[in-house]
Amino acid sequence: MQTTIFILLAFSIAIMPAAGSGCARKLPIDEERLVIALPGAPVSLDPRVATDAYGEQILQMTHASLVRRDAAANPTPDLAERWESPDPLTYVFRLRRALRFHDGRPLTSSDVRYTFEWILDPANRSPHRALYRHVASIATPDDRTVVFRLAEPFAPFLSTVVRGIVPAGSPAGGYAPPVGAGPYRFDSVSPDGEAVLSAFDGHHAGPPAIRAVTVKFVPDSNVRFLELSAGSVNFALNGVDPDLLPALPASGRLAVEEAPGGNVTYLGFNLRDRALSDERVRRAIATAIDREAIVRALWKGRADLAESILPPGSWALDDATSPVRFDPARARRLLDEAGYTDPDGDGPLPRLRLTYKTSQNELRRRVAAAIQEQLRQVGIAMEIQSLEWGTFFSYVKTGNFQLYSLTWVGIADPDIFHHAFHSASVPPDGANRGGYADPEVDRLTTAARRESSPERRRESYRRVQRILARDLPVFPLWAGRNVLVRDRRLEGFTITPDESYASVASMRIVPAAAPAAGQGSAR
Amino acid sequence: VRRYFFRRVLHAVPVVFGVVTVVFLLVHLLPGDPVEILLGESAMPAQKEELRREMRLDRPVLVQYADFLSGLPRGDLGTSIRSREPVLREIRRRFPATLLLSATAIFVAVLVAVPLGVLAATRKGRPADTLSGVASMVSLSIPNFCLGPLLVLFFSVQLSLLPVGGFGTARHLVLPAATLGTGMAALLTRMVRASLLEELGKEYVTAAAARGLSRSEAVLRHALRNALVPVVTVLGLSFGAALAGSVITETIFSWPGVGRLLVQAIDARDYPLVQGCVLVIALCTVAVNLATDLLCARLDPRIRYE
Numbered sequence: 001m002q003t004t005i006f007i008l009l010a011f012s013i014a015i016m017p018a019a020g021s022g023c024a025r026k027l028p029i030d031e032e033r034l035v036i037a038l039p040g041a042p043v044s045l046d047p048r049v050a051t052d053a054y055g056e057q058i059l060q061m062t063h064a065s066l067v068r069r070d071a072a073a074n075p076t077p078d079l080a081e082r083w084e085s086p087d088p089l090t091y092v093f094r095l096r097r098a099l100r101f102h103d104g105r106p107l108t109s110s111d112v113r114y115t116f117e118w119i120l121d122p123a124n125r126s127p128h129r130a131l132y133r134h135v136a137s138i139a140t141p142d143d144r145t146v147v148f149r150l151a152e153p154f155a156p157f158l159s160t161v162v163r164g165i166v167p168a169g170s171p172a173g174g175y176a177p178p179v180g181a182g183p184y185r186f187d188s189v190s191p192d193g194e195a196v197l198s199a200f201d202g203h204h205a206g207p208p209a210i211r212a213v214t215v216k217f218v219p220d221s222n223v224r225f226l227e228l229s230a231g232s233v234n235f236a237l238n239g240v241d242p243d244l245l246p247a248l249p250a251s252g253r254l255a256v257e258e259a260p261g262g263n264v265t266y267l268g269f270n271l272r273d274r275a276l277s278d279e280r281v282r283r284a285i286a287t288a289i290d291r292e293a294i295v296r297a298l299w300k301g302r303a304d305l306a307e308s309i310l311p312p313g314s315w316a317l318d319d320a321t322s323p324v325r326f327d328p329a330r331a332r333r334l335l336d337e338a339g340y341t342d343p344d345g346d347g348p349l350p351r352l353r354l355t356y357k358t359s360q361n362e363l364r365r366r367v368a369a370a371i372q373e374q375l376r377q378v379g380i381a382m383e384i385q386s387l388e389w390g391t392f393f394s395y396v397k398t399g400n401f402q403l404y405s406l407t408w409v410g411i412a413d414p415d416i417f418h419h420a421f422h423s424a425s426v427p428p429d430g431a432n433r434g435g436y437a438d439p440e441v442d443r444l445t446t447a448a449r450r451e452s453s454p455e456r457r458r459e460s461y462r463r464v465q466r467i468l469a470r471d472l473p474v475f476p477l478w479a480g481r482n483v484l485v486r487d488r489r490l491e492g493f494t495i496t497p498d499e500s501y502a503s504v505a506s507m508r509i510v511p512a513a514a515p516a517a518g519q520g521s522a523r
Numbered sequence: 524v525r526r527y528f529f530r531r532v533l534h535a536v537p538v539v540f541g542v543v544t545v546v547f548l549l550v551h552l553l554p555g556d557p558v559e560i561l562l563g564e565s566a567m568p569a570q571k572e573e574l575r576r577e578m579r580l581d582r583p584v585l586v587q588y589a590d591f592l593s594g595l596p597r598g599d600l601g602t603s604i605r606s607r608e609p610v611l612r613e614i615r616r617r618f619p620a621t622l623l624l625s626a627t628a629i630f631v632a633v634l635v636a637v638p639l640g641v642l643a644a645t646r647k648g649r650p651a652d653t654l655s656g657v658a659s660m661v662s663l664s665i666p667n668f669c670l671g672p673l674l675v676l677f678f679s680v681q682l683s684l685l686p687v688g689g690f691g692t693a694r695h696l697v698l699p700a701a702t703l704g705t706g707m708a709a710l711l712t713r714m715v716r717a718s719l720l721e722e723l724g725k726e727y728v729t730a731a732a733a734r735g736l737s738r739s740e741a742v743l744r745h746a747l748r749n750a751l752v753p754v755v756t757v758l759g760l761s762f763g764a765a766l767a768g769s770v771i772t773e774t775i776f777s778w779p780g781v782g783r784l785l786v787q788a789i790d791a792r793d794y795p796l797v798q799g800c801v802l803v804i805a806l807c808t809v810a811v812n813l814a815t816d817l818l819c820a821r822l823d824p825r826i827r828y829e
Contacts (some may be wrong), residue, residue, distance in 0.1 A: 043791075051561075125574055172607075191616060192779035193690050218688060219783070220775045222672045230680045383745045390555035390792050397559065408765055417790045428559070428568055 027231035029302050029487045032509050033212040035295035036501075037224045037233040041192045041217035045177035047164025048119050051127045053409065053499075058195055058215055060501045063164025063180035066093050066112065066146070072264075072313055072495040073412050075158045079107065079165060079204070080169075088153035088452045089136075093161075095144040100202045101167050102185040109140035114168035116148075124172060131160050144316065153450040155457055156413040183208045183505035192217060194265055209492075209508035228254060234487035237499055238480075239310070241363070242300040243484065254485055260496030261482040262311030265407040267371075267475040271434045275352055279471060282335035283324075285403075286475040288378040290326040294370050295478055298363065302483055306476040308465050309408050309416065311497045316414035316458050318465035324475065331378040340377050356403040357385045359392045364405065393415070397427045399435065405477070414461040418445035421464070421473060436473035463472055531816065542805040545796065550789070550797050551584050557604045557792040561815040578604055578717065580794075591798060600802065601795030605788070610799035614781060618803065620690060621780035624772070625765040627696055628704035629758065635708040638753075639806075640715025647720060653766060655712060662709035671702040671775035688777035699776040703769060706760045714754045722746040752823045759815030763808030 028035045042055030050056055067075040067083065075083075080093040099107035116138055119126040134154040139147040150157065170178035177186050182480060183205065184197040197213040218224045225244045227233035231253065238261075241249070246256055263420045267285070269276045276282060295303045304312055335341070340351040356371065358364045368384045375382045381404070387395065391421045396404050408416065417432050422445050423437035441464055448460035468474075482495050491508040558571050558580065575581045579590065592600060600610035643655040665673075675698060681689045689695050722728065723746050731741040770782035780801055788796035 041787075122570070122573060125570075125577070129570060130562075190690070190779060192783055193777065216689065216777065218777050220672075220777075223675065223688055223775055223777070226672060226675045226680055230675075230683065230687050232679070232687050389790055390560065391553060394555040394559070398554075428571065 002503060007388070018175075019508060021446045027234070027508065028214070029231065029234045029489055030187075031212075032210065033214060034210045034235055034490065034504070034507065034509075035214045035216060036504075037216050037218045037227055037236045037239045039221070039239060040219055041222070042195075045170060045186075045189060045195070047166065048115060048124070048128065049126050049172065052479045054217070056410075057167070057499065057501045058431075059164050059177075059180070060182070060195060061213070061459055061504050062177065062182040062186060063166070064182045065163050065165060066098075066161045067158065068502055069159070069162055069412060069500065070495075071494060072315065073159070073311070073498065074315070075162075079112075083158075085452065088155075088284050088450070089150045091148040091150075091157060091161075093146045095203050097144070099181060101179045102200050102202075103167075103179050104202070105167055105179075107167070107181050108143040108163065109146045109479065110143075111363060112146045112165050113138045113140050114170075115163070115165045118166075119163075120379045128496065130471060133211060145264055153452065155449055155451055156415040159413040162412075170412045174493065184213055201264060202395045203505070205505065208224050208505040210490075210504070213504065223485070228485055231487070235484045237480055237495070237501075238484075239482065240319075240485050242298070242302050242483075245300065245302075245485075248485065253488060255488045257484045257486070257495060258302060258481045259484075259495035260312050260497055261480045261499070262411065263407050263409045264306045264309050264314070264407060264479045264485070265413070265477045266306075266309055267477055268396070268401070268404045268406065269434050269473060270399060270402050271436055271473060272399065275338075275354070276402060278338045280334045280338040281352070282341065282475070284338070284378065284470060285332040285375065285380065286324045287327045287334070288331035288373050288380070289371055289475070291477055292326065293374075294367060298366050298370060299478070303478040304481065306479050307469065309411070309474065309476050310461075310465075311411055312412055313415065314411075314481050315454075316461040318462040320328055320462070321465055321469045324472075328374075328378050335379065340379075350376075352381035353383070354402045355383045355385060356405070357392055357401045358405050359389050360386050367405070396433055397501065399433060402431075404433075407480075412498065414457070415445075415449060417441070417464050417468075418449060421445065421468065434473050436471070441467055526646065527820075528813075528817070531813050535813065538809055539802070541806050543802050544588075544609070546801045547588055547794075548584075549699065550794050551664065551674075554794065555792045557794060560791050561604060587794075591795070600799040603788075603793055603796045604668060605791045605793045605796065609670060611635055614799050614803055617716065617779055617781045617784045620778060621766060621769055621773070622807075623696065624699055624703060624769055624778060624780060625762060627700040628707060628765055631700055631713055631756070631761055632704040632707035632761070635704075636711030637715055639708075641714045641719060643712065643716040644719035645738075646735050652716075655716070659709040659712050662705045662748065663704070667706070667771045668775065670705060670755065671698070671772060674698050674701060675775075688775070690777070690779055695776075699772050699778050702775070703765060703772045707765065711754060712760065715750065716759050718750040718753050719746060722750045748822060752819050755815055755819050757792075759812045760825050762811045766804050766807050782809075 038054045038057065040054050042050065043052045044050040045058060047059050050059060064079050066078060066080040068078045070076045079095055079099060081096045083091060083093045092422050095109060101107050116132060116135065118124055119128050120132055134150045134152055134157065135148055136151040137149045141147065149222050157444055164180055166178040166180065177189065183200055185200045185201045187196040189195045194217060195215040197215065199208045199211045201207040217391055218227060221241050224239045227323055228236055228240065229249050245256060248256065254290040269282050271277050276307050291305050295301060295305065305323065306312065307323050308317060310317050335351050337358065342351050343349040358368045358370055363385050368386070372377065372382045395401055396406065400424050419425055421432055421441050422430065423432065423442050425432040426435060427433060444460045444464050448457045451457045451460065482487055482491065482497065482499055486493070489509050489512055491510055492509055558574050562571055562574060579587060591601065598611060602608070603610050603613055606613065639655050644651040646652050675687050678685045678698060685697050687694050728746050730739050731745050732738065769780060770786055772778065773780040773782045781803065785797065785800040788800060
């Protein structure tokens with residue numbers, strides 16, 4: 001009996017590879033299906049309430065908004081063919097002709113008004129309500145015109161109307177997404193599983209070339225890598241850890257592309273802390289950190305150093321800010337000047353002890369360890385506290401930290417400076433978590449909000465960035481590059497800094513190269 | 524039997540009650556605010572207050588606890604803060620997937636473990652025994668987060684035989700069930716072997732052999748039945764562990780189960796959803812253990828319904 005089992009086992013192992021290569025199954029790409037892997041499941045697929053990144057990314061394919069953002073975060077036409085602002089308090093949008101929702105209903109100005117009024121209605125508890133608090137009224141003089149009146153000038157307004165429009169009367173659905181007017185429609189959604197989309201022939205820009213799209217929610221990074229390797233997923237934007245990219249099969253079926261990313265990671269200081277309230281100590285920490293080495297070793301070069309929390313490529317970025325250079329000798333001098341002298345020369349005693357809080361993300365923990373070692377070199381003993389996300393974020397918001405690191409995601413407008421550095425923006429009223437206060441920054445960020453001239457806004461924000469570079473209330477570290485792994489046959493996607501999926505609609509599948517037809521599909 | 528059953532059910536009530544109470548207090552003690560997480564930092568303070576009031580999160584923890592308890596008899600587990608859906612509906616949507624995965628894993632584990640354990644016990648010290656011992660040790664030592672991707676690498680990437688992840692067909696079930704079941708199979712194999720060896724050394728087996736029963740008859744008809752009693756107990760415990768501990772397997776294989784729901788709920792500080800998930804898992808564990816005890820009593824009449 002034993003022998004029989006052994007023979008059976010040996011036989012099955014022997015024939016397995018043959019069986020595998022002999023009956024390689026058809027991959028989704030062979031059936032002209034785009035399969036996107038997202039690192040998580042959306043919490044909501046209703047554009048009126050969705051706040052999570054995964055939900056928003058799916059909605060970029062299924063729901064059309066008045067305007068879209070292009071690669072440089074400038075507004076471009078979507079449902080609105082043009083818009084104007086006759087005065088700082090009025091925005092007039094003119095809709096395209098003959099717009100339709102997925103179910104065939106015509107899309108008119110009243111649907112636009114309904115969508116925004118629904119968000120503004122306190123009873124609906126939309127998390128986006130605060131974004132439109134400046135809106136005083138919405139008028140629809142005809143079917144194709146929408147007029148927003150603001151209570152006070154709010155220059156970032158145009159960037160806030162990138163919000164999917166739903167038909168008037170749509171009920172708020174938990175997982176059942178309301179009908180949209182984007183290039184793809186929902187066929188089915190299974191929570192924690194996948195969303196299946198199909199092309200919408202009535203889209204205003206014409207039907208998309210790829211007819212079938214599946215969005216899979218794959219939380220495990222290794223599994224996303226394996227799905228790409230197996231071909232059951234053929235498109236992943238920022239879905240593969242930098243460490244794993246070199247290990248992708250070199251068979252030629254997959255292509256890797258990268259472009260600058262817009263999410264800036266920064267080191268936050270608590271300015272209420274005795275040591276960290278001293279600008280010299282903050283600068284000493286900044287100059288002691290070798291960002292280039294960390295990007296090279298941990299990000300495998302796939303990140304760009306940042307000198308501002310604005311995304312690289314933003315129109316308001318100040319290019320005259322001088323970068324913080326790695327200079328441990330200067331760091332030691334600065335600490336000496338600030339009174340944190342080395343107690344025992346080469347001995348083990350530190351000049352200063354600090355605590356650094358971070359999440360449990362593996363890459364973030366390794367970054368923390370690298371920073372810990374670099375700070376040790378200049379005599380700062382840094383303890384790392386890696387906390388579960390909810391706890392970590394709660395500590396950051398309540399000011400319970402000395403140092404922490406976070407990433408700004410999806411920053412579209414330089415108004416972020418008001419949100420993150422105005423002295424009145426201390427949580428819960430904003431994200432000035434370190435308690436920074438500078439009257440000039442307060443004045444400039446408030447004025448820029450109300451300024452309609454883009455040139456003058458840009459000038460205000462440049463001055464804000466220079467003050468921040470001088471005071472260093474946070475130390476901008478880097479912006480991870482956006483890395484797309486896709487099947488070679490998928491073409492036409494534009495990687496934008498904000499990881500938008502809007503250009504999925506312009507993608508197409510090109511025929512496979514001749515040699516790949518017989519053998520390439522298995523890997 | 525009926526009296527025993529009801530008494531056991533009554534015993535289970537304080538257990539479930541205790542679990543639910545401890546979890547309720549623990550999640551409320553955790554730093555983090557569901558309203559902040561849901562509305563984001565830029566929300567207006569008044570808006571946060573409104574939501575807090577509406578979700579009854581502004582009331583003392585004890586009052587919230589009383590609310591939660593009073594809803595239970597009506598089957599009302601509250602409303603998820605995150606998705607605004609009734610908690611029961613959320614769980615009902617995910618629970619079948621977890622149950623299917625756990626039950627299949629247990630079934631496969633038993634299917635593998637019993638023959639292998641019998642083989643190892645009856646061939647003690649011979650190559651089959653050594654091999655099963657080594658295989659069990661290896662399987663027990665590989666954590667699921669390592670075994671899962673390895674199986675995927677071999678069966679999905681190299682051989683293209685099975686899907687990498689997802690839910691839907693029987694083929695989707697194979698790898699997750701194998702991942703979750705391997706450790707259990709290894710544990711059960713060792714249990715069957717040890718328990719059977721003990722039985723085989725007893726006099727009744729020798730007596731059976733003396734009565735002229737063949738070795739396999741003595742083992743399968745007499746010794747194995749008695750040997751299964753401790754195995755069934757462990758099986759019951761494993762099932763509870765599988766239900767609660769399928770989080771890693773569910774994450775690896777994108778399996779839409781309760782484990783993942785629970786982790787997401789904890790991340791979002793979705794108190795009602797966390798409580799609901801824990802309650803359901805606790806109830807299932809208690810139910811399975813009750814079933815196990817009844818089964819043990821059937822297998823071995825010496826165990827009295829006391």
